[in-house]
Amino acid sequence: MILCDERFMARAIQLARQAEPQSVSPNPHVGAVLVYDEDPNDVRIIGEGYHKKRGEGHAEVECLRSVRDEDKFLIQHATMYVTLEPCAHVGRTPSCASMLVERGVPRVVVGTTDPNPLVAGKGIDILRSNGIQVLVGCLSLECREVARVFMTNQERHRPFITLKWAQSQDGYMDRQRTEGSPIIFSSPFSAMLVHRERSRHSAILVGARTILLDRARLSNRLWTGNNPAPFVLDPRGESFDVLATYDDAKRWTVVTTKATMDAVDHHTFKVLAVDREEEMLDGLMTHLMKDEKTSLLVEGGSYTLSSFISAGLWDEARIEKAPFDLFEEGIKAPDLSSARKVDSHTIDGRVIDLYRRFSER
Template identity: 45%
Template sequence: MNFDQKIIFRCIELAKSGLRNTSPNPIVGCVITYNNKIIGEGYHQKYGEAHAEVNAINSVKNKELLKNSTLYVTLEPCSHFGKTPPCTDLIVKMGFPRVVISCIDPNPQVSGKGIKILQNAGIEVITGVLKKEYEWENRRFFTFHNKKRPYIILKWAKTLDGFIDVIRNNNVPNINWITNETCKTLVHKWRTEEQAILIGTTTAINDNPELTARNYNGNNPLRIVIDKNLLLPKNLKIFTNTANTLMITEKSKYTNTNNIKHCILNFDNNFEESLLNELYKLN
């Protein structure tokens, strides 16, 4: 790796620290160097709060050094007003002569506009450093904008001999549990890293899962349940107020509540595509 690649690699490591708290925003890391030495670091810590560039700049004690420093960031700096001001304005104001970016932002509000603002201000801009590596770490965000659908993960547990369930016995608690406490904690960690988790009617009835992150500190995902005919009893754990639930159905039998919403779809006409389109609209 050359020097730029090493610093962008560090930016990617920083970006991953925000994985469970930034959605629907991307994970972003930023490093500032002066004379090839790191003088500031930051990452986007939480949705709605300061971006990585702001946190990195704020971490530098001597702001006079910024006029002769390089700012490294994983994603093109934003150029529009959202929940926070444009990062491009701050970068220009601080007088950075050089900015190194891993990936251009696929969000049409930003894409290329941030780079153009920096270049028009006389800043040297380098792009594409460790592009594939960062795209993978930020794959949820890039899939959402490039493919117009959520990033999908399939998760299941199975025994060494290839089974995913056991013969049911309702009189024995947890008889269907084929993994262990370590796996359970890992799964709960995974839940904090995703915006939603989806199950079908049979799983909801047989397993009665709560689908929350109880064994790991973090946010609960949106619980999405496919229930075509709204047959699920309301005493199931997926209907508790510990998290929000979205019911995917063909019927409109129940009204929405504070934490339970209904989405009506045609199950006989491109159901999977329609479902992904609806989830995309929900951000």
């Protein structure tokens, strides 16, 4: 009887996390471990791998490739632990399920099934129909977590959405202003971590007020990796003149209405125009998925963030609380009191709270 040894699946999950999010996107994070376990006195890992980059070898391929020549004869006496069901279709790479059959792997432990309609149980069927023992569900929640962006894309047909903002201890994001610099809530180190978070997302969005008042550039200049594609939610065209001054305006996409765009003679930025303001968020979701933007970071301001919360369009929220109060009637931060806090830690005196939302949308 094939058993789930959680130690080896935990290692596969650890491997899956090593991939850079934007390197594998739109594919999932997947890790695999090959364990020789026929001799109870000599149980050992003989191969490890994870999916590193879109278009390159999947985790199972990399795992088998890593087996040393002197251990290759053990492949036919080993168990593969893989965080996600092996793929059944031929795309940029061959079918992993068929490859495992060809290589003679006798047992496979799968963390979770693949919701992609091209796979969705077909990989497991290929394995079982060829006599391979398969166990499904070993550390399934943890395996879904490591592939949460992909799971959201497939099951909710939209990007994985992270909300991010900073606020004072008494719950204000900014003072009321029409000009001038914003209040700095972050320390230099926590600001760098924000840029790391940007580098992990394929798109980033703010509202028109953030462009107007802060001249936001939305880059991850304090961290390595590609900049996320910048979007502005702007139904009335308030940000157009500022965006026109940006030297990288062609990278930006403004989400607005067709009526607003009809009044514009010329623009250098890209436009996503919908019939009505109420359709902007749904139109954005469709556009992002079509363009393989699998994750979206929403940075504000308060009205924009609240719009996503009200629409139920968020999965994770990262809130940074500075160690001071504003003691004034400023701009209140959105309310997430009914959401589930899953983590809280302190960096440079700033409390970073992480919230998760679990829903059907």
